[in-house]
Amino acid sequence: MTATATTPAATSATPETPDVPDACERDLLLRVLGAFLREDVVGLRTRGVRVERTDGPWLRLAASVGEDALLLPLAGDGFQSASTARLPLLVRESDGRELTTSAEIIDAVAACADPADRGGFEAFAEECRQTLATMRLHVRTRGEVGGLLTARYGADPAAWTGLAGGLAHDTLAARIDHPVYPTARGRTGLDEDQLRAHAPEFHPSFALRWIVVPRQAVTAPGNDPRLPLHWPTPAMLGLPDLLPTHIALPVHPLTVGAPLREALRATGLEDTAVLAEPAYLEVVPTLSMRTVALAAEPTVHLKLPLATSTLGLRNRRTIKPGTLVDGAAGQRLLETVIAHEPRFRDTVLVADETAYAHAGHELLAFLVRRYAAGLEDSVVVPMAALLSEAPDGRPLIDHLADRYYRGDPVALLDAALTLLFDWQTTLFGYGIALESHQQNVSLVLDDGPDGRPRLRLLLKDNDGPRINTARMRDALAGDAPDPSTFDDARIFGDEDRPVIDLFATITVHLCAGAFAFGLARHGRAPLDVLLRLVRDRLAEAVERLGTDPGQPGAILRAHVLDAPELPVKAMVSAGTLLTKERSGAVDINKHYTTGPNYLRTTGVSR
Template sequence: MTEERVTEEEDLLGRVLDTLLREDAYKLRSHTTTVRRADGDWLRIALEGGDSVLLPVEPEGFQCDIRTRRPARLLCVPGRRSTPIVLTGLDAVLGRLRGAVPDEDRALYDVFLNECRQALAAMRLHTRVRPGVVAELAARHGVRWAGMSGAVAYDTLAAFRDHPVYPTSRGRSVFTEDQLRAHAPEFHPTFPLRWLVLPREAVGGDPARLPAWWPTPAELGPGAGPGDGQRLALPVHPLTVGRPLETALRVAGLDGVARLADRGVLDVRPTLSMRTVAVADDPLVHLKLPLTTSTLGLRNRRSIKPGTLIDGEVAQRLVEAVMAREPRFGATVLLADETTHLHAGHELLATLVRRYPPGLENATVVPLAGLLAPAPDGTLVIDGLAERHYGGDVLALLDEYFTLLFDFHTTLFAYGIALESHQQNTSLVFEDGGEHAGAVPRLRLLIKDHDGPRVHAIRLAAMIGGGPAADLCGFDDRRILTSGDGPVADVFTTITVHLCAAAPVFELARLGRAPLDTLLRRVRDRLADAVDRLAVTRPGAAAALLRKRVLDADRLPVKAMVTAGTLFTKERSGAADINKHYVTGPNYLPRGSGG
């Protein structure tokens, strides 16, 4: 008997309802009653006017106690003698649930409903185009996708997957299908960048750090203005050219002096983060460019503020300073260099020049977001990696990965640091047997996009001294610096534990690859090992805090990204930072082992 195919709409509706329950939006979980019926439990949700609907639920373990039982639907029971009405489909179900939304929140609920429709359209488009794109990748890269060009190909596979906790991640507002086909990672296109030529004094940043191939005004054509050394080229994503760019130049006071080059120069490919592009002829260089869209929430705009560029550089130098004190990570953890950036006074006039470490040409570099993507041969990417490097043992691969992941991040925690190094920002770097037989380990971590950490300045100062700590904490966003361990532990839990470790094992269990308890015990045991090691090598409160707040906690913090990012205003949600706004969920790590 074959499993019935789940449509894109059924899949999306289930994940949307799961998210609303997990984040307890509009008290859909906490202010409802459970009704036990012959087929299982249902939540009775009160609507305006005294009506109610029933939502089928079942136990869940990952970040919420319950989830929506599939197939996702609502049951309307108008009266005792009336026949129940079953509602299915995105618009019917979410439209009916609008009756549970307070009047003051309905406008933003409608915005979210539109996000859902955009995501559904994107999912259906992905279903149509994926076979052709994957076949093209296989033809271009062969069996082994090596180096940073191979990493961008794995980004393309990851772009067809959903975010672990944000249900509408594949939707991108503003852009048409033609624009997406020409510029989005799931299509693996190549396109040339556009360039602005600006007076040198209008651009913040150090041109001496730019790559040698950076175009001069003279190379951009006669329309770009004189190449007298007093002007500088700034790359512009083609999707910002037009009214958004004109408005940005006017607001920055540059509309009278900026010149847009007539032609595109420098071929690039989009990475998983659409606004970041890989330079085709220099694979170790990526350029992060602002876009006018939002992803993962209405307020999660893809523009670039000057402060985030500063914060990324400061965070990188801080982690480098810790690694210098912890030399074992010099061989196992790689950091992208994000110390080169330009900014011209508006969030659409900026670029980050991200450089990857040399020596990756023969390595396999896979973003965590693509680890469980189907490869061209139909197996999972992780299966091919395990076959090549671990004798086909996926659990052995996970074991080594968890060991390195938790050793590094618990060590940072001891210094008062937690990174926003989620599945998109962390990659696994694998070396072939002959290559790693020397000084290069078989498995390394590669971390990018350093802005947005949390840093407990007092703990950092206790570890490295007050003066050095102050020198390393020149963040523009003062929310990064905390006066306690709580915010640091929250980021460690929601990013390192939930997204980088637990999300893959829950998915592997759903795929039937191994029992869930076996996989979760690996997560706990490797985390417990890292905490035990920390207690010996860095005596103090850090190990005890991790045991209390993670290993042995009854509840764990859970990101509430939809409520903070779209459904509620900041005043309504109370979210100081929409990416670090939390509810709580169950601790899924089994007790009684390790620690």
């Protein structure tokens, strides 16, 4: 997103910001400083000099001539970075002043940046302000939302079943931090009332708005968007005269207004499209917020463009029409692999994302996502929710473990990693890596046909893979799709490096390593035990691919299991701080630095 940051008055989620940093601000500052260090912002990692003081190690960053040097207190990390911030502050060396607010710290770091990048730091300061307000709002409303979920779904979140219960798990997931991006809870330009009415962390329901556009302006696969049963006609929206010529496209209420008017002007539809006055069709937001579930039919979700950003100012929540094409093509590719690997037919479920339509603009588009029937008695929980706080204060994973794994959350993680790594390494053998992060992979837990606990994976949003074309064609032969069936040319390449980078940063870091470090923080097992588990399960899956030179298993072993460093997403730099021209990012979601390999540990199985 290239627009300037929203002014504070437009986005304040709290009436006052305390002068003294509270627990929310301290947590945010630790995450921000850790991200700056991990991504080597202004050369913190490469230009900084480690110095020892009586209270421990510090990093000294010598600033430009005429500027103060900055001191950052260090602590060991290990998850994607060797070190992180030990205290939520920077110290100005000249006078010893402690900088303890996000505004002060970002101003001080920005002073060390190239003048061309100062605007990005200003935008990030606004992200921090918005995120801090949202974090405080989450603290104030924890009991309120917990009570709502308990009243609606019951006291035990392990009994919140089906796709409807999954929406409640989404609510819990929306209230915790992203494993990497420090300001993930912030949403550009939204105030408290808008969050309460539309954000997943409040579990609201609301009715959609609709824009009625000429049929000839709409593009859909086979000219048929395969609309759900509850879809309104123009007549149902009070526009009976347009019934023969127009079709209704859903619009998220937060997109109505200037963003929608501009989209209509850009497509030449401002004189022929009509925004219907009545709101229609009750929906509930999912974790992604722009995707909503039909309240009357939770197995059907609608992905709708939002004129806001998350995970970086440039990471807009709109829907580029090409991503709809790629998502459907990605789904078909996964189904082709499953047909070649029948052991996954009953363990890996793929949502149907082949129904969609658009009117040639990223704000005039929608996707209809349909889930398989028969999940009513299953717990469907996004991996992003596993470490979230249940209404009783315990991590959600504890409740799930009590129900399915005799109270052992490590056993649950073990089962999830065993299947996840088997699936993802199998895909790597076909030359494929998915952007299947914690939000896009759900665990499906239930009692299997034999009466024993069963765990399956449910996948969605398959529009951003990376594929080694030659390896895919070798593995699938005549079943391999032509790259022309995808829209984004960046998806395909002739080498493994982009596939390895995506595998490491998504499957390893976000869906495995993050849970090892997270469960250790919660005291569920020692970190070395949990990291050994991750490595052992990945090593077992890699072995199945063959470890002779040139085989996929050997490549993963060399570049993931045994590599001295692993790729790490530079999300803050590419998403907000730097323009694409300054960062060199071809794709802001796939722009990398490097960090230590926490799996390369002596004494573990090899």
